Amino acid sequence: MMGSRGVLSIIFDLDNTLIDTAGAGRTAIQKVCELLKSSPVLESHIRDICERFLRKLLQESFDPSEEKTIDDVRIQHWYEALQETSGTDPDPALASRCYYTWKNTRLQALNLSPEVRALLEELQKNYKLLLLTNGDTQTQREKIEAVRCEGLFSLVVVGGDHPEQKPACSIFTHCFESAGVRPQDCIMVGDSLSTDIQGGINAGVRATVWINAGSKSLPQDSVTPDYTLPTVLHLNEVLAQLA
DSSP: OTTTTOOOEEEEOOBTTTBOHHHHHHHHHHHHHHHHHTSSSOGGGHHHHHHHHHHHHHTOOOOGGGSOOHHHHHHHHHHHHHHHHHSSOOOHHHHHHHHHHHHHHHHHHOOOOHHHHHHHHHHHTTSEEEEEEOSOHHHHHHHHHHHTOGGGOSEEEEGGGSSSOTTOHHHHHHHHHHHTOOGGGEEEEESOIIIIIHHHHHHTOSEEEEEOTTOOOOOTTOOOOSEEESSGGGHHHHHHHHO
16 A cells, blocks of 8 residues: 555645734734824725735735845835825835834734644654745745744745745655655645645645635535645544544
């Protein structure tokens, strides 16, 4: 049997799998709303400005070779969001303040809960733990630093450092080779069906585990994870079945 050695390695996604990035994002937007209330911006525009920023963030394409930092790109998102709602050119300093308020509040709000940290410390004794996160290098490294989790993993791989990100097979192959494991020795744990679960399936891992915090139903035409959990804290139940 292919997986007869049992699971040797667990690959974790970061955002909304180990840390509540979505919750930290809501806290950060709230803080920007407070900042904008004491600015010349019309109060009726504030919600729209924030929603425009979030849409730009979602559609963002970032090319680090263009001599711009991710900070420059995201200050520009706020600048455009302010510009589009007011119809006039906003103060660039306000766009910058919005961005750094959002960024710093989000980083401060992020944390690895004591329960998740304890789980990872326990798993570390029996498994090789890998962190595989998509996103811009600077942004993801800042989050990893903010939650002080690097020491819990044998390997930390950030998509922005590589030619392709999840769900591409190449980044998974990099993980397997760097950690000295075979795909069938690993399970992939993440909240995204399109990147984590699809990526794990493409890469031939032993099993995929979908972290479905909001108890969402599986969309039509979606990939099917092998296991679904409301939180990573239930991971031992899956590992017991795979032993």
